[in-house]
Amino acid sequence: MKIINNKALLLKVREPGRITTLIPKSKLLDSGEVLVNWGLDEAQVLKNMRIKNVPSPINGLYDWPGLYSPFDHQRVTSSFLTMNRRAFCFNEQGTGKTSSVIWAADYLMTIKKVRRVLVLCPLSIMSAAWEGDLFKFAMHRTVAIAHSYSKEKRIAAVNSEAEFVICNFDGLEIVKEAIANNAFDLIVIDEANAYKNVASIGLKFLIS
Numbered sequence: 001m002k003i004i005n006n007k008a009l010l011l012k013v014r015e016p017g018r019i020t021t022l023i024p025k026s027k028l029l030d031s032g033e034v035l036v037n038w039g040l041d042e043a044q045v046l047k048n049m050r051i052k053n054v055p056s057p058i059n060g061l062y063d064w065p066g067l068y069s070p071f072d073h074q075r076v077t078s079s080f081l082t083m084n085r086r087a088f089c090f091n092e093q094g095t096g097k098t099s100s101v102i103w104a105a106d107y108l109m110t111i112k113k114v115r116r117v118l119v120l121c122p123l124s125i126m127s128a129a130w131e132g133d134l135f136k137f138a139m140h141r142t143v144a145i146a147h148s149y150s151k152e153k154r155i156a157a158v159n160s161e162a163e164f165v166i167c168n169f170d171g172l173e174i175v176k177e178a179i180a181n182n183a184f185d186l187i188v189i190d191e192a193n194a195y196k197n198v199a200s201i202g203l204k205f206l207i208s
Helices: 018-024 040-048 073-082 097-110 122-139 151-159 172-180
Strands: 002-004 007-012 025-028 032-038 118-121 143-145 164-169 186-189
Touching: 002 118, 007 018, 007 040, 018 025, 018 032, 032 040, 040 073, 073 097, 073 164, 097 186, 118 122, 122 143, 143 151, 151 172, 164 172
Parallel strands: 118 164, 118 186, 143 164
Antiparallel strands: 002 007, 007 032, 025 032
16 A cells, blocks of 8 residues: 555555445546545545455645644554544553544544544543643644633533633533534543443443
8 A cells, every 4th residue: 555645545455346336536547546535534445345454544734733743653643533433542541642642632623523622531640631731742733721610600601602612520410411512533541440330430421
């Protein structure tokens, strides 16, 4: 598989007709190879066809904004997250998982696949990790924190036009109705331990 001018994938497969049938933006060449538009939809279809090592187009023209350049493992993580509609990230502590997720979400926003992101995390890292890293790696995006002594202010944060809304697990019940009534295209749950018991943190209505 070759990447052509950061715009197309050139593949040599046994049944090229399968690809040209399933992917409108593809073409069978005289050489027997298939040229496929390198977009996220096309890449995901190729992956679902069990074609190995299909690269995410985030590795093409995305400019990886922020104060720091990503490490190779962060590029791999962001790529993986963009290629899978549902995914777990089990990278070790200190490997920059948050920034990898932010880059993946920002890329999906850039190509108009995602408009708003809901981040659910422990109270202790709402500002220290998520708000801080969003400022470092996606400073062009708007952020609202749904945490306050006032229920109205929490709901206002969810109902705002902010592209990223950060909410703590314990506060989820307070703004549950507002979240359900808003269009969040992407939900990020920080800490897998919280996910093991969906009912206990009120996540069932989000993933049904």
